[in-house]
Amino acid sequence: MSSKRHRTKRSERWVIYERSYLMTLGLAFVALTAFIWNKQGESFSEWPTWSYFLFFSFPVLGLGLISMGWLASRAKIEKWFDAASRHEASVVIMVVAFPVFLLMSLLERHEG
Secondary structure: OOOHHHHHHHHHHHHHHHHHHHHHHHHHHHHHHHHHHHHHHOOHHHOOOOHHHHHHHHHHHHHHHHHHHHHHHHHHHHHHHHHHHHOOOOOHHHHHHHHHHHHHHHHHHHHH
16 A cells, blocks of 8 residues: 555655746747847847747747646646657757756645
8 A cells, every 4th residue: 555655745746847847948949038138139120020920829838838838637748748749859868857856745745
């Protein structure tokens, strides 16, 4: 019986990590938008029309990932994490997401 509890806790912690990954990825999209805006601020009006749609889709996607990581159900979190972590470059986000995971784990302990 104790092994079932241990396995359940491990999977709950993994879901917390998946949530932190999605939130960190969303924050990366928002930060990318801020970085581009800072670098291209004066020449922003010279961009072609299609680039406005691409540029403003980054913060929308970022905020969507942050809200998904914060509010979504466990099943949706697992699906989105699997879809978002398939590329090799996702290792960078996984490393950056670890401090967010630690913070979320501490908050989870204080609530429960």
